[in-house]
Amino acid sequence: MPDAIQPQSFSHLAKKLLAGGAAGCCAKTAVAPLDRIKILLQGHNHHYKHLGVVSSLRQVKNKEGFFSLYKGNGVHMLRVFPYAAIQFTSFDIFYKGLRNLYGDDHIHLIRLTAGAVAGPTAVLFTYPLDFVRARLAFQVSGEHIYTGLVDALRSITSQEGGVRALYRGIVPSLLGMVPYAGTSFYSFETLKDLSLKNFPDYVARPSSTNPDKLVLIMPAKVVFGGIAGAMGQTLAYPLDVVRRRVQLARMLPDSDKYRRRWYQILIMIYKEDGVPRGLYRGMSINYLRGAPMYAVSFTMNEILKEMFGLDTSS
Helix, strand or coil: CHHHHHHHHHHHHHHHHHHHHHHHHHHHHHCHHHHHHHHHHHCCCCCCCCCCHHHHHHHHHHHHCHHHHHCCHHHHHHHHHHHHHHHHHHHHHHHHHHHHHHCCCCHHHHHHHHHHHHHHHHHHHHHHHHHHHHHHHHCCCCCCCCCCHHHHHHHHHHHCCHHHHHHCCHHHHHHHHHHHHHHHHHHHHHHHHHHHHHCHHHHEEECCCCCCCEEECHHHHHHHHHHHHHHHHHHHHHHHHHHHHHHHHHHCCCHHHHCCCHHHHHHHHHHHHCHHHHHCCCHHHHHHHHHHHHHHHHHHHHHHHHHCCCCCCC
């Protein structure tokens, strides 16, 4: 009997991973130019640190060419696919497992916990590629340190302490991912659940693969995904700034300042630059990229899960 179940279970898992990974790639590619500007601003790149979001986009395009806005995106896709696949699939697994254990009496805590665990799980598996991608995206044409992914991996591991160097900054990443992913998944699933129960005539339609089940209409998916992303990023952003500074430390003129613990760097950024221009430096672009990114990500994941005949209920 188990032999008859295994192929079906494997196929189900593969579909979930594919849906999550494809959703993540679509979302990240859609906002790749804003993602690069965010990295340049967070790291205080000397070419762009005096500029705002729109002026930075214009300057990068003029100085380095249009396709430079996508610098590092190829490497990013190598990370994003497994990252998003693991994150969405982990959430489903943790959510259903906790729900089976505790029922619906603690549904809000279950959603929050499942998201808070799924995010760090994905980070653990994919962090080195995020590290390298940040280095590549921070480079400016004419001042390249690395020629590509392989060269960056070889240089970092040989000059900065071996494989361990690729995990520098992972602690603030994991800490930031707990409220980030927890709040994002909780917000989306809660908004979806409340809307399907209370306003089905306005936000829902029958599933194309199972007419007995209701799924969100496209505008609702987009709006709820955008709200979820914005809420998660607001809570976690200061730790994201710390992560980027640590990742980019070797490329910064004052790199010695970042050879300390993550919380000391957090305090240092606050003392030197304050909240708006320090801990939340680049936050405006994070809203511009984060809301549509999560809107696309959650929307595509829901669409693909429906196409694959997977459960899309909360």
